[in-house]
Amino acid sequence: MMILSADFLVSAPTRQQWPHDGPPEVAFCGRSNVGKSSCLNTLAQRKALARVSNTPGRTRLINFFDVHAAEKTRSGARGKEHVVRLVDLPGYGHAAGSKTERDGWRKMIEEYLTKRDSLRALALLVDGELGPQPNDLEMLAWSRTLPRRLLIIATKLDRLPKTRRESQLQRIATKLEIPREDVLGFSAKESIGEDELWRALVRASEGPA
Numbered sequence: 001m002m003i004l005s006a007d008f009l010v011s012a013p014t015r016q017q018w019p020h021d022g023p024p025e026v027a028f029c030g031r032s033n034v035g036k037s038s039c040l041n042t043l044a045q046r047k048a049l050a051r052v053s054n055t056p057g058r059t060r061l062i063n064f065f066d067v068h069a070a071e072k073t074r075s076g077a078r079g080k081e082h083v084v085r086l087v088d089l090p091g092y093g094h095a096a097g098s099k100t101e102r103d104g105w106r107k108m109i110e111e112y113l114t115k116r117d118s119l120r121a122l123a124l125l126v127d128g129e130l131g132p133q134p135n136d137l138e139m140l141a142w143s144r145t146l147p148r149r150l151l152i153i154a155t156k157l158d159r160l161p162k163t164r165r166e167s168q169l170q171r172i173a174t175k176l177e178i179p180r181e182d183v184l185g186f187s188a189k190e191s192i193g194e195d196e197l198w199r200a201l202v203r204a205s206e207g208p209a
Ligand SMILES: Nc1nc2c(ncn2[C@@H]2O[C@H](COP(=O)(O)OP(=O)(O)O)[C@@H](O)[C@H]2O)c(=O)[nH]1
Pocket: 030, 031, 032, 033, 034, 035, 036, 037, 038, 039, 051, 052, 053, 054, 056, 057, 091, 155, 156, 157, 158, 159, 186, 187, 188, 189, 190
């Protein structure tokens, strides 16, 4: 993809601050530190559009970004254009959070995932090295009840030796009870899976519901 523009819109604590419905949205969710912000930055080809943090759980708001991209034709020229709104959701599972905080998180996410008209797809990120954790399985089970498309991304694949990546993606698929081809292997550090993820995003955001 050729990125024509990538713009941060707003950090929204409540529904009143959500931007008006616009381009089709894909929301990124997963455990704190799984690599959501890094994944967004890779897709937008920007270093720090979404903040990347070493401290888990710092992004507690819903962040919206508009990305305008163009496919590259075989000759490298600018092809078909796409506009998608990428949404960085606060992560779950950081140990430091109190019950009040967790309840606040749940309410904010639930409202967004169930009520947002423009939301087409949910991208669930799982740590590719660690594999799915109990809270990921819980999130997946709940996500399946929503009328949204679902993308599964296994992050930080660079941390595994090349020879172990395929078997690990297979293991993750088995654990999530989904076909292997539904797990997208990804690394922000080594740009693994970037094109494939963009294709999946375009299909999910523009395809029939
Ligand atoms: N090795 C490796 N580290 C990554 C990758 N993506 C993110 N990280 C690191 O994981 C930490 C959390 O990343 P971040 O994108 O902030 O995760 P978020 O909390 O889910 O938004 C940071 O220290 C990143 O540098 C990746 O693809 N490979």
